[in-house]
Amino acid sequence: MSKRDTESRSDSPERTRKWAIAPSKMLIYLTMALGALVFFLPIFYMLTGSLKQSSDIFKVPFQWIPSPFVPENYTEAMKVAPFGRYFLNSLIVGVFTTLLNVFFSALTGYGFAKYNFWGKKFLFIAILSTLMIPFQAIMVPLYIIVRDFSWLNSYLGLIIPWSLSAFGVFLMRQFILSIPNELMDAARIDGDSELGIFWHVILPLSKTPLVTLAIFTFLDSWNNLLWPLIIITKPEMRTVSLGLTEFQTLHGTSYNLLMAGSTVATIPILILFIFLQRYFIRGVVLSGLKG
């Protein structure tokens, strides 16, 4: 009662002050806006560069708006390197890695959250402990395994080693713990099996963490360079990241084409970001908690 009282009293002077911002604050906001512009500049540079004539890229003074406008850079880049194929490869690898990781992380998280069994604590800690392993530490043996499975230059090789993440298991377990057991019991009364409960009760209730995990799995898969670099030697199996890297090595000075390729490589993630920004932010906060 008294709190509301003081609030309403302080409300009116606050309102009149709203438009008369102190100069120091003004300066802060101005710096922020300017900083944001600087932050956006590289992205702007990429987009405009992809639409410029090659000779206009280094034009002085700097050409802020491309003229002439050259959308042909995109078709030209496709001609020089099979970006369409790279794109398709990345899409296939990204989608399957994401589906597998999301499904198995949820299933494993469900097992850990809702069941008791012998060795549960040990298994959980064992899985969690893999978070401590940097990829570089196991990349040589992982390469050997994939080679022995004959998975070099294959989708399986690109997908399977990334099809489950300890972070995903941890994330899903934490969330599923918060789902009340009563909901599961209700499904049991209706004759649902344990796997049926997972499918009909747990998964529909876990949409937020599932989408968050899906986005980050896809992002990691799409952006990964080191792993494709190691196991892919056939040009037609290159992912976008690898294809773009190789393209730079071969055509390092075709800047307009490089910018076009870079833009194409960014589009899927950018679309995801525009529609699912909320989940990106959530994912960052969560990954901050796990690392």
Place this chain on the structure above:
Amino acid sequence: MAMTTTGSKKKGLNIYTRQRLWGLSFVLPAFIFFAIFAFYPMINALFISFTDYTLMNEPNFVGWENYARMLTDARFKIMINNTLGFVIGSTIPTILISLGLALVLQRNFIGRDFLRTLYFLPIVFSGVVVSIVWRLLYHPQGLINTLLDPIIQSTPRWITDSDVAPWALIILNIWQSVGFYMVIFIAGLQNIPDDFYDAARVDGANSAQSFWYITLPLLKPTTLLVTVISIINFFQTFTYQYVMTKGGPSDATNVISLYIYLNAFQYQYMGYASAMSIVMFLFIMTLTLIQFRFVRTEDITYV
């Protein structure tokens, strides 16, 4: 109680055993996966680090030779120095900038969400794309030098000057990382209850005082967490160096991850590469264990 209605009808196994078997069957695939793709490789990396394996020959045991080699390998020392320089040079500005951004962008004002989005945006770009775009930005006739030209006498040769190139990579890294840590800081700031600030205001504290005595101390766990995560992430840097500079000029931007990659897959020294990766693992493991401790303190809620 609901469980007993369905539990007893199958195969005589009692309900608890059945539940246990279900639980185990849900987590077992994951455990097998990690056994094949994490534990076994880790053990194998340790084994290879004591051999002269090159992918072509049968591995021969060479004792501590690969580890001893690190001590005498002048290039390895350069890699360690470069990596630490990159980590330290990136971490401090990244934390200061992202904290500053978070402090301003957690307030309510028009355009706040738009600014947040702009600062966050670099995260969605892949390391490859970012390296390619910045290589062009850093070009002697690129945008950065075009803008700097009227201001300073001789514009830096960003990528080809071995004194400047490490900084060029650090700047690019800061640009791409700040948004990520800003979001973590904003979450940390939002965890501090308003009551604390209200109480301070009642006691007559000004905004500088409440920042110094409330925000900073209560943000300490977040700051420590951000420090550890950024060190872990930056220590593993690979893509920028591989795509933008290939470690050059003359190893000036070469880092430990790139050097491990080169040794394993270019020079075929699997043993030496594995030994270095084991050292790297020990370093990252220590940091991660520290991080897990912070997470626990992070979870404390202010009652």
